[in-house]
Amino acid sequence: MLNITKEFPGIVANDNITLRLRKGEIHALLGENGAGKSTLMSVLFGLYQPEKGEIRKNGKVVKINNPNDANDLGIGMVHQHFRLVEVFTVLENIILGVEPTKNGFLDMDEAREKVVDLSERYGLKVDPDAVIEDISVGMQQRVEILKMLYRDNEILIFDEPTAVLTPQEIAELLQIMRDLAKEGKSILFISHKLNEIMEVADRCTVLRKGKCMGTVEIKDTTKEELSRMMVGREVSLKVDKKESQPGEVVLSIRNMTVPSKIHRNNAVKDVSFDVRRGEIVCIAGIDGNGQTELVQALTGLEKMTSGSINLCGKDISKASIRERSVVGISHIPEDRQKYGLVLDYTLEENLVLQRYWQPQFQNKGFIKFDEVRKYALRLIDKFDIRSGQGPITVVRSMSGGNQQKAIIAREMDKDHELLVAVQPTRGLDVGAIEYIHRMLVEGRDSGKAVLLVSLELDEVLNVSDRILVMYEGEIVGELDPKETTDEELGLYMSGAKRDNVKEIYNAG
Template structure:
């Protein structure tokens, strides 16, 4: 096989932590090569070395058979390497058009010439079915749309070697299907793709070969067509994975969370993005809000948790009106929130791990005395959660969260929220970017909350997660609840019809 990329015996060390230990990766010309591994296995670190963001302590990189020194992303771009990062590298107060051409601007007489770039970007958008609004600001678009912008940015640069780092983590099932087609088309056009993913179904659907990393070490490269999902998962985590969730019989109690006639107005369009939504979540049940990204589920959660103001409606927790309470007061009343954007709403990235662990509890007597933080108590508590939730980082509780892998950042949030013993857990995309072992663990944690008599409101774009974890499914479409379904009796196809707006339940048809 002719290799476009050869990364031989790569070793990378951060302080005392060996992130990569003698790793080799060879990618063939015109193939989709999957890179599989747990959170913190070193996948993103390896790709960051290939893209010039990090330099390896030892090892060699060859591009098209020639040794290459990649000191920065400009060197990578000059070698025709492009990368869609797991955490998007976009400027929030730029438009979509400005973000795509950034660093590749056309200038004439000291002035930006955007007409040609606009036409080319729209042509790419139409060709690859990545529908975007070139004049929308990055801060106003969904994470799914930001993903499309990142992909278009790479395509705009005419790169031949494409790195997709967890590209489907924020996409809907329909968008994932489209992306799979796009990737196959790109390979047919002569490009080579490295596809980092935790999702074995996706790897089986598009990849030719797969290289597996575990704890920074090379485990092996396998042929995807002949390998089973069980074999791949065992290589990744070093143990057998149970793909089926065991849930005890549903035993619901009193209403924990009640939302009545909630309306939220969009800041950009000034229209109702959440329109007169009402529902209840009882003790001992997991209610899932399912919908295609951008149908108001994010704003619904923001309204309930207090991240954005609501236009009208009422939110009660254990019978108490918490609609206008502060976020801290809602937390103290028993509300936990695992947000969809862990960087924006879940963590202070430049704080260390232990500081992030106590963000919502540092003022409690166990962590402070007369206004002074009891750091020994904080450190001891953080160590307990690190061990309990298997949070991996280079320097333990002193690790800066920005430097941790995405999956381990997510574990910090989940540990912090669940350990507060909340009455209602609002979990939005809780397994986004998590490997199969961590996903299995998080699902068990949510079911454990349910079995302890707690209420769980899950918001997910993953249909497998929706069907497997939830006790009841509420489908949201264009800001309205259009169906209340039982996952035991509804099919994935029928659920898809409700999500796309092609179908509405009789009860909700009458209400509409």
């Protein structure tokens, strides 16, 4: 990609960027949220046309007008926000657009055989007949990768591929990437995670505010050097916090049971725990072990079959989503686009979604747009939300990391007793992660209760004051982050170790 320039209203997303990818290499693309990484890859995949510059493949200039052209050239892309049809099965999504036919009819048997073979060969276990809307985000990620492998692409673009995966799945994915590179495939790997880049990439190109800061050989650099190139300053990769001072119980969950959408078993089985003021309690576990359903039942998105939820001594088990919000729950959801934002609303409209009916923002049923604008500008400044047109930017056009910042700004600024943060740093760069971790700790220190759900082992061990491990819908361990290790946590997460946590809670 030579001298690529791509502009949007109010912003130059890519400013004269040159990127060279060698055959059989893993080339990382690193940059802050909104630095232009996804835009550059969308140009390569034919989703955008550049204002200037050219793309060459094997030395020849190529014109990529759309993703079909990219696929014909052997270029495939796993998008940060998955491009899947929610009501189709895994198999139907994988073959969509390249359906095998026999005598004019769909030949699903041949397709199924190829998909099963690919999933076994690359360790991407999926159920071909599962419907997309019923499977976890981690599973959807695998479907996206299989879609690319099914098309026999030779240039593979992974846009934030590990943002939704568990540590075990990440290790597997990095191995898959190494195997693909060994087979001669060339990989462009967009990531914020410096550990992964150091572990798997051969070279790394760093972008900052739409400009290329240079390309470095991984063996000749360090994490600190990369983060300095990316952010332009020193970044602390360690969470700085003092000892927690837990107060009275804010959230009390007793004997919660939530049915599963996917199978007959319950997703959450008779779970009980408390979260107190001034502490960060983290629910850790491999994706798909009931964390999603637990949070959805807690926030009102799913119904429980039994159990109770108390917030500050008040039973909210049957309260509506708005009632729970008003009574003091803030929620950073797992899927920012599905549950966190109205994508075709502006940034300022999204920032007041939870509060537009309050006297500050409305008078006799009419919204005070000046107040909304003033409030939005304050949050944009405080949380460093970057977008082309400020408060009037349509949220769909913002980068994933800045969409996440918008949700975090809205939920953390709202007056709340309990912050439920699910994967709050998903898809954020090191500078933003440092900031969000500091905000969580500040929330805790100001007497709020924080329930963190995370798949990131580093985050679990660094940010939390207490760890509850979920496995197959049950809490199987309660751990002190200061006294546990990655290995012990991993054993609990895989179900190899269990505490008698339920007995402790029932006795208490």
